[in-house]
Amino acid sequence: KAGVTQTPRYLIKTRGQQVTLSCSPISGHRSVSWYQQTPGQGLQFLFEYFSETQRNKGNFPGRFSGRQFSNSRSEMNVSTLELGDSALYLCASSLAGNSGNTIYFGEGSWLTVV
Amino acid sequence: GESVGLHLPTLSVQEGDNSIINCAYSNSASDYFIWYKQESGKGPQFIIDIRSNMDKRQGQRVTVLLNKTVKHLSLQIAATQPGDSAVYFCAEKYAGNMLTFGGGTRLMVKP
Numbered sequence: 001k002a003g004v005t006q007t008p009r010y011l012i013k014t015r016g017q018q019v020t021l022s023c024s025p026i027s028g029h030r031s032v033s034w035y036q037q038t039p040g041q042g043l044q045f046l047f048e049y050f051s052e053t054q055r056n057k058g059n060f061p062g063r064f065s066g067r068q069f070s071n072s073r074s075e076m077n078v079s080t081l082e083l084g085d086s087a088l089y090l091c092a093s094s095l096a097g098n099s100g101n102t103i104y105f106g107e108g109s110w111l112t113v114v
Numbered sequence: 115g116e117s118v119g120l121h122l123p124t125l126s127v128q129e130g131d132n133s134i135i136n137c138a139y140s141n142s143a144s145d146y147f148i149w150y151k152q153e154s155g156k157g158p159q160f161i162i163d164i165r166s167n168m169d170k171r172q173g174q175r176v177t178v179l180l181n182k183t184v185k186h187l188s189l190q191i192a193a194t195q196p197g198d199s200a201v202y203f204c205a206e207k208y209a210g211n212m213l214t215f216g217g218g219t220r221l222m223v224k225p
Contacts, residue, residue, distance in 0.1 A: 004157075033211045043158075043203065043215040056212045090157055094211050103148065103211055105157040 002027065004093050004106035012112045018079040021109045025072050025093030031055075031101075032074040034066060037088040037108070046089075049074055050096070078111075086113045122201060124220045133191040133223075137204035137216045142185060144206035148213070149178060149189045153200045161189070161202075191221075199223045 005024040013019050025032050033048035033056075045058040049068035066076040072093075078085055088108045094101045127133045139147065145166040150158035164171045164178045164187075171178050177190040187204050201220050205213040 006157075031211050033213075035213075042217055043205075043213075045212050045214070048211050050210065056210045058212070092211065092213075101211075102160055102163060103207075103213065104160055105150070107157040 004091055004104055006089075006091050006106040006109050008109060009107065010110045010112075012114060013081050015081055015083060015113055017081050018077060019081060019111060020075055020077045021089055021091075021111075023074045023076075023091030023093075023106060025074070025091075026104060029093035029095055029104075030072050031094040031096055032068055032072060033092045033094075033103070034074070034076050035090040035092065035105075036060070037090060038086075043090070046076065081113045083113050085111065087111060122218050122220045124222060126222045126224060127194050129194060129196060129223055129225050131194055133189075133194045133198070133221060135189045135191075135202050135219045135221065137187040137189075137219075139185050139187060139204065139206045139216070140214065141206060141208055142182070144208040144214075146207040147178070147180060147187055148205045148207070149176075149187075150203045150205060151198075151200045152203065152218075158203060194221075194223050196223045196225055 007022045031050045034046040037043045048056040052068045063079045068074045090108045092103045092105045094103045148163045149161040152158045162173045162178050175192045179188045201218045203218045204216045
């Protein structure tokens with residue numbers, strides 16, 4: 001069974017540009033969540049989608065957005081990139097959203113903003 | 115791959131010894147806890163989980179202990195091997211799939 005797949009793995013963008021990251025969850029998983037990982041702030045929750053609806057949102061500015069498609073695949077978008085957006089962006093999937101459903105992570109997308 | 119979390123607390127152990135990694139969590143309403151292992155350049159890998167109605171759970175070479183009174187989690191790794199070298203994170207969950215992570219501990223295994 002394939003794990004959580006994220007694309008692209010590495011990308012470099014210029015300040016002010018926008019970026020879209022993609023995530024394919026484990027087959028059968030309906031919940032997808034996104035995290036940002038930086039050396040200074042650690043792992044921080046961005047948002048979670050379940051059945052195409054955003055269920056939870058972290059404390060990030062509106063430049064960070066996401067969506068989920070009917071096949072549970074998800075994308076996140078960051079507009080007007082800033083240098084501080086350079087980070088590892090991680091996608092995680094789970095069967096549902098109930099307590100006790102194991103949450104699995106992908107390998108992440110490394111974003112560098114220059 | 116790049117490193118994340120360059121200034122983490124570090125636990126250094128000898129190969130074959132047991133390792134204990136500790137974590138304090140923040141929300142007494144959290145009902146599910148997970149330990150993840152992250153190797154350089156990779157995403158977090160699930161190790162073991164525990165629900166709040168348990169105080170101990172064992173896996174292969176790993177044991178998680180939960181003390182709700184003091185909001186403390188620990189991960190015990192038996193017979194630590196060089197392949198266990200990584201950064202270990204605890205995470206708590208109390209709403210949907212929103213995880214709150216600890217700062218992480220770097221485990222270094224000396225051969």
